[in-house]
Amino acid sequence: MIDRLAVIGVGLIGGSLARALRAAGQVGEIIGCGRSQENLELALELGVIDRYAQDPAIAVRDADIVFLAVPMGAMRELLASIGPHLATNALVTDGGSVKNSIVADARVAFGCMPPWFVPGHPIAGTERSGVGASFPELFRQRRVILTPLPETDPKATARVRAMWQATGAEVSEMTVAHHDEVLAATSHLPHMLAFGLVDALTRMDCSDEIFRYAAGGFRDFTRIASSNPVMWRDICIANRDSLSAMLARFSTEMSDLAASIRDADGEHLLEVFARAKAARDGFVDGGKSLAEHN
Amino acid sequence: MIDRLAVIGVGLIGGSLARALRAAGQVGEIIGCGRSQENLELALELGVIDRYAQDPAIAVRDADIVFLAVPMGAMRELLASIGPHLATNALVTDGGSVKNSIVADARVAFGCMPPWFVPGHPIAGTERSGVGASFPELFRQRRVILTPLPETDPKATARVRAMWQATGAEVSEMTVAHHDEVLAATSHLPHMLAFGLVDALTRMDCSDEIFRYAAGGFRDFTRIASSNPVMWRDICIANRDSLSAMLARFSTEMSDLAASIRDADGEHLLEVFARAKAARDGFVDGGKSLAEHN
Structure with a gap:
């Protein structure tokens, strides 16, 4: 159970996480944060968030978990701006598609890799953006990868894992590079x-x-x-x-x-196409098995 | 109205054409032809065809329209084998994805481009194959391109156009090369x-x-x-x-x-991605307009 969740970037991913945790009854209050007031007002109207602040430093105050869902290029500045305002027991995680850069950003922003920061990545999405595109089932039967570092507190990783599991996702861990x-x-x-x-x-x-x-x-x-x-x-x-x-x-x-x-090397073309077809057909079957499993 | 249709290659495309014309009440008898007796038996069982012959020379006998839906590599031999057995008023059309090669095949098989051969291509399909994958709505609101040559009889082109229109397709004409x-x-x-x-x-x-x-x-x-x-x-x-x-x-x-x-040229990347997104979003809107139009 999360008493207070701060979602920085209430778009497709941030909005869907908020909706999923709300639907699962796993969250008390949800505070949204972002640059577009129009999007935040829509998030409020849709019931995705309970209130919002446009200043990240205010949004993260007293939050148990801070979820960062902004473009990768905005992460470094964001981390630096929230650092001094985090509650003592707070943990931070993100949904960025690349993990080496956010780890580098965190090292720059904090001077070290803080034990309470758990890099993560939900392998889910659609081609649409904004809170209007978010929905609570986005992560169901999808994979979420966490890439904790040696410095990461295993208890923080476990809490982030539990958060994602509450959305219906299957959580794995791997190294940042991998x-x-x-x-x-x-x-x-x-x-x-x-x-x-x-x-x-x-x-x-x-x-x-x-x-x-x-x-x-x-x-x-x-x-x-x-x-x-x-x-x-x-x-x-x-x-x-x-x-x-x-x-x-x-x-x-x-x-x-x-x-x-x-x-016009038909033999080689046939070989390549047949190998690709077999792999792709197998991938689809594998996907079905995962869906059935969950 | 087609009294007798011969479909050579009763797979996804050939089977769907047969089903669509049957559903539209535009065809009397449908004769199937192909190498796999198992597939032809299935086509018979599913009511896609009325009877079959494994020999193309027999299948095309007394057919008004002969539709060729075999892989491009099998076309030349097929054309040569059916030529002498076509009815005097018969016309032939195909569903091949490349038009220059079938035109070359026809010239080789017949020594000229016969006026009763109308090269065509329905822009429709799924990744599945065989008559079991066929369905009567495959061509609805899809485009069919005909590539008649100077030698092609305009009346033959008009009949093939009418056949495809009966399936719900929108028919266009363009040159083979284009x-x-x-x-x-x-x-x-x-x-x-x-x-x-x-x-x-x-x-x-x-x-x-x-x-x-x-x-x-x-x-x-x-x-x-x-x-x-x-x-x-x-x-x-x-x-x-x-x-x-x-x-x-x-x-x-x-x-x-x-x-x-x-x-790390972010400016150029953004330019390319934004241009592609605008074109793709426009393409999807265009597709919707076509669907509404039909």
């Missing part, structure tokens, strides 16, 4: 491909016509290109080492594929 | 990216873990990697010129993006 590699592969690279594809087509002469004749496969494939550009700019920069490595790996894969297409 | 360029951009390239991404991840050391932590975005993004490998091998080879050009264009786009990520 998290960033896995996410570069499964999330950051696919987003780059979707943004890059849509941008490349947009810049073609007959782009209007191209979009007119696109079918359902294209719609699904490019859904993630509708994601928040600022958030993704920050993710790319924060995770540029792992993402650059994945982009290079993918570039090699596509050069091979392009050569096989140019040479 | 069709192949547009499809390389909107369909063939995205499929290569999905196959290439899944294959690249599959070949990584920690691929099991990568798939375990993939979220909904990854599932949507890679859905088309579950498509039929043989069909896609044939599409790649048939459209290798246009597809190679699109792969090169995309490679340049991704090299630029990779450089911006490596250099």
Whole structure:
């Protein structure tokens, strides 16, 4: 049970966490914080938060748990601004998509990695943003990764784990570096491909016509290109080492594929497509098993 | 009204056309043809076809319209085998994803481009295959592109147009070359990216873990990697010129993006992502308008 939860950044992720904990009866009061007063008023109206403060230093006062859900590029300044105002028993966690950068930000802001800061990342989302897009079931049967450091208090990690479990999520732990590699592969690279594809087509002469004749496969494939550009700019920069490595790996894969297409090497194409299909079909089956398990 | 329709290849596309025309009351008898007797028996059982022949020469006998829905690589031989057995008033059309190759196949099989052959392509499908995946609404509010040649009889084109309109599709015409360029951009390239991404991840050391932590975005993004490998091998080879050009264009786009990520050039990243998001959001709105229009 959380007496008082402060959510800094009441968007899709922050709003959905607030709604999920409220629905589970696991939270007393919820204080929202953010730059857009309009969004905070909407959050109040929707019952997602009980009250708000636009100053993070005020929002975190007397909170048991502070959840940070702002773009990665805003984290360092935010951490520095809330540090002196946290309650003595407070713990802080976040929902950022890259963990090495927030750990670096925390070290800069606090001069060390504080035992009460638990880096985390819910692997959930939609391409929409803002509190209006939030819903209490967002994390149900989804994975949440926590990346505690040697300095992190295991009791703080356990409390953050319990918070996420109350939303219906399955919680795992891994190292910061490993998290960033896995996410570069499964999330950051696919987003780059979707943004890059849509941008490349947009810049073609007959782009209007191209979009007119696109079918359902294209719609699904490019859904993630509708994601928040600022958030993704920050993710790319924060995770540029792992993402650059994945982009290079993918570039090699596509050069091979392009050569096989140019040479009409049907045998190699069939091999690649069949291997990909088997893996993707297996991934979907695996996903079903997880859903059934929960 | 079609008295007798021969469907060569009773899979997702062929089966759905048969079901749609039957549902619209636009067809008398439907004869199926294909290599898998099991699939044809299933088609019979499901009421998709009235009878079948495994020999195309027999299946097309006395048919008004012959619809070819086999992988691109099987078209040339198929055209040659049915040619001598077509009824005098018969017309032939197809559902292949690449038009230059089937036109070349027809020229080889018949020594000229026959006036009764109307190349076509329904822009519809799912990642599943076989008659069990077919359904009568597949083409509703979807686009069908016909690519008639100077040699094509306009009356034949009009009959094929009417056939597709009866399924609820919106029919357009364009040149063979333009069709192949547009499809390389909107369909063939995205499929290569999905196959290439899944294959690249599959070949990584920690691929099991990568798939375990993939979220909904990854599932949507890679859905088309579950498509039929043989069909896609044939599409790649048939459209290798246009597809190679699109792969090169995309490679340049991704090299630029990779450089911006490596250099942490937030301004350029934001510009690309914002442009892509605007185009993709506009595409979705455009799709809605089409659906409302129909």
